[in-house]
Amino acid sequence: MLVCLFTLSNTAFATTWGYVGKGRAFSYNIIEYVDKDTVVKNGNKVIYWVLQIFEKPDVIGTKKEIWKCEVITSDPRHIRTLENYCYDANGHEIYHDITMGAFNPVDDNELLNRELAFALKYAREGKDDGQKPTLP
Numbered sequence: 207m208l209v210c211l212f213t214l215s216n217t218a219f220a221t222t223w224g225y226v227g228k229g230r231a232f233s234y235n236i237i238e239y240v241d242k243d244t245v246v247k248n249g250n251k252v253i254y255w256v257l258q259i260f261e262k263p264d265v266i267g268t269k270k271e272i273w274k275c276e277v278i279t280s281d282p283r284h285i286r287t288l289e290n291y292c293y294d295a296n297g298h299e300i301y302h303d304i305t306m307g308a309f310n311p312v313d314d315n316e317l318l319n320r321e322l323a324f325a326l327k328y329a330r331e332g333k334d335d336g337q338k339p340t341l342p
Contacts, residue, residue, distance in 0.1 A: 221339040223257055226324045229317035235261040238317065240325050241339040247329040250280045253288070254325040255339050267300055268292040270341060277312070277322055284309035285318060289338070297341055 223239035230236065241255040256273045263269045274289040286309045292301040312318050 221342075223339075223342055224324060224328070226256075226321045227317070229320075231258055231260075231317075234264055237261075238321060239342075240321055240328070242328040244335075244337065244339055245325045245328045245330065246332045246334050247279075247326075248331070248333055250278055252277050252279055252322075252325060252329050253334045254321075254329075256321055257339075257342070263295060266292065267294045269295040270297070272339065272341070274338075275321075277325075278309065279322075279326070283312040283322070285312050285322075286310065291338070293341060 221244075222242045224242045226238040226240055228235070228237050236258045239257040239259075241257070245252065245254040253274065253276050256275055258271045258273070260269050260271070270293040272291050272293075273287055276286050276288055278284045287303075287307040289304045290302065291299055294300050312322065
C-alpha cells in the first residue's frame with residue numbers, strides 16, 4: 207500500500223529552490239525562487255516552477271505561491287501560467303488553479319526576465335513530468 211502512495215503522488219520529493227531576487231508582483235513585495243530540479247526545455251519552450259514569498263500576506267491570505275510557467279524562448283518571448291497554488295503562512299493550500307492561461311509577452315518585465323534567465327541556466331532537454339515541487 208505504501209508503495210502505491212509514492213507511485214501516485216504528483217509532488218516532487220527533491221526540490222532545489224534557487225534564489226532569483228526581490229521584486230514586486232502587482233502591489234506586493236516578494237522574494238522569488240525557481241526550482242532548479244524541474245526546469246525542462248523542449249524546442250523553443252521551457253517549463254519551470256516559480257516560488258514567490260510575499261513580504262506580507264495578500265488580500266486572500268497568500269504568503270507563498272508557486273507557479274508553473276511555460277515560456278516561448280524565441281523572440282518575441284511569451285509566457286503563460288499552467289498551474290498555480292497559493293498557501294497561507296502555515297503552508298496550508300488556500301487556492302489552486304490548473305487552467306492554462308493565454309500567452310503574454312515578457313517584454314521588459316525585469317522580474318520575468320531574471321527568472322527566465324535563471325531557469326535557462328538549469329534547463330535540461332526533455333518533457334515535463336507533471337510533478338509539483340514541495341514548499342521550502
